[in-house]
Amino acid sequence: MLPSWVPGVAVGLVSLHLLQKLLFPYLWHDLRDLLQAMGCGLSAAVRRVRRQLPTVLGRFVTLAQEQPHKPFLIYDGRVYTYQDVDTRSNQVAQVFLHKGGLKKGDTVALLMTNEPDFIHVWFGLAKLGCVVAFLNSTIRSKSLLHCISSCEPKLLVIGADMLGTLKEILPSLQKDIDVWVVTKDSTLPSVHTLLDKLEGASEDPVPVHLHCDNDLKSSVLYIFTSGTTGLPKAAVITNLQVLNAAGGLWAFGATKNDILYITLPLYHSSAALVGICGCIELGATCVLRKKFSASNFWNDCKKYNVTLIQYIGELCRYLCNQPVKEGEKDHKVRLAIGNGIRSDVWREFLDRFGNIKICEFYGTTEGNISFLNHAGKIGAVGRTNFFHKLFSPSDLIKYNFQKDEPFRNKHGWCEKVKKGEAGLLISKVNTKNPFFGYAGNERETEKKLLHDVFKKGDLYLNSGDLMVQDQENFLYFWDRIGDTxxxxxxxxxxxxxxxxxxxxxxxxxxxxxxxxxxxxxxxxxxxxxxxxxxxxxxxxxxxxxxxxxNGGRLGYFQPMEGKWSTFKMRMEENALTHTDM
The missing domain is CATH 3.30.300.30 (ANL, C-terminal domain)
Incomplete structure (x- = not known):
């Protein structure tokens, strides 16, 4: 006989569960947000206690010792273990230390496409405490020269498949920038070669004190963003931002046993920080491809037993536009992590390719806030809640489209929009959520900031994005302001x-x-x-x-034939509302 109180307890537990589902349907997702926010700080604290560098680089060096033979990188069928990448990056560090004249704090610009040596060079330079500037391999001429000069590098490292670009800019390149190419030989004047020097380089690690600083607010990368106006700007990326981005895979439920497929370019934060650094935080494996191929995508996933994929909205649409084949659901992919997928493509992707959880998120390269869609709500880029606002305060405010600036009332304050209305996303800037700005560009850094928003002295970051929040606190991307x-x-x-x-x-x-x-x-x-x-x-x-x-100035330029007309309308100052949720 069961005690008389057991049925009562059972009924009470069921009632509590039903009440939670009714009143707080996303409680567990909200708690996961809280755990993620606490996770980065706890991880850094534990590493400090263990006398390890509280950085992703420090985590990688530790993993190379703890699991040296585990595959870290698979590229074109070849496997690179954690030890392999650690050793190769040690050699890169030794070469640049003794033959490149680099020292801690120097900036090195990196112009390479997806390949293992991108990671070897990146990690090798990080072991010297250098700030690495990722250059977009699709930009050319004036824009590329601007990016190089804006980050003031001591060295420029260029991949073998980018030599055509190098020849174009070499005559205009600043004379005090040493140029290194990832080849064994070169006929170009005053250009150093890397691969021949790596053959005899020491595999010993450089002294740890040369590594990037333990300070979480120290700059470690520059990643270029077009922003809203003008030429690309070098967003300052710190240890803190790298750790936050690297926690994304874990936040969506990835583990050390997962295999991530990366086809996005490594010069972007999604592939480099969420992808590569995310795998390091987990101790997982990543499969890297030179560039995305819709026809080979699922073949690669099956070949390498991929369980996680990264996407942008276009990537998913390209996959859905491929001819239907048998066995499209015969794969092991369980999570797709990325941003920008359209609602109709989202539904078609799930229907066609199987039970894959779409993990949509929102974030900007230079921003101090991000949102995650743990619940898988189609169309939403994420969700805010009490815990999220506690750690990362943000709001949606009214925007004046006629003046192209945030709306301010007669008292000079900004006003929040109602749920269901489109508003400009702003995030509070403080010591816990700093904004590090753009390298060597104080003017553009200041333009991103909003002063005296709700009260005298407060400071917010202007995301440049219009968002809508529904009644369940899910967020939807509406549009981007500015000239982009x-x-x-x-x-x-x-x-x-x-x-x-x-x-x-x-x-x-x-x-x-x-x-x-x-x-x-x-x-x-x-x-x-x-x-x-x-x-x-x-x-x-x-x-x-x-x-x-062909001259290589605009890699994204494509000719299109046809006739278009511009739809003209008169703007009226009414609130934008989101009706399709």
Missing amino acids: FRWKGENVSTAEVSDVVGMLDFVQDANVYGVLVPGNDGNDRNFETTKISAGGMGLHFMKLWEKKH
């Missing part, structure tokens, strides 16, 4: 495109703006120009294609 458009995962500055188009001798003036392209993701746009011709000569786009694409 997004194309194939790249934020493209209209000013940058305008400058390049204006370099043509048959263009007198050019005004560039983004237009929607049918069949592409809602956030993806091409550009259209309003031009003034010189001497009666029209704007020849095929000539632009031949001169600028």
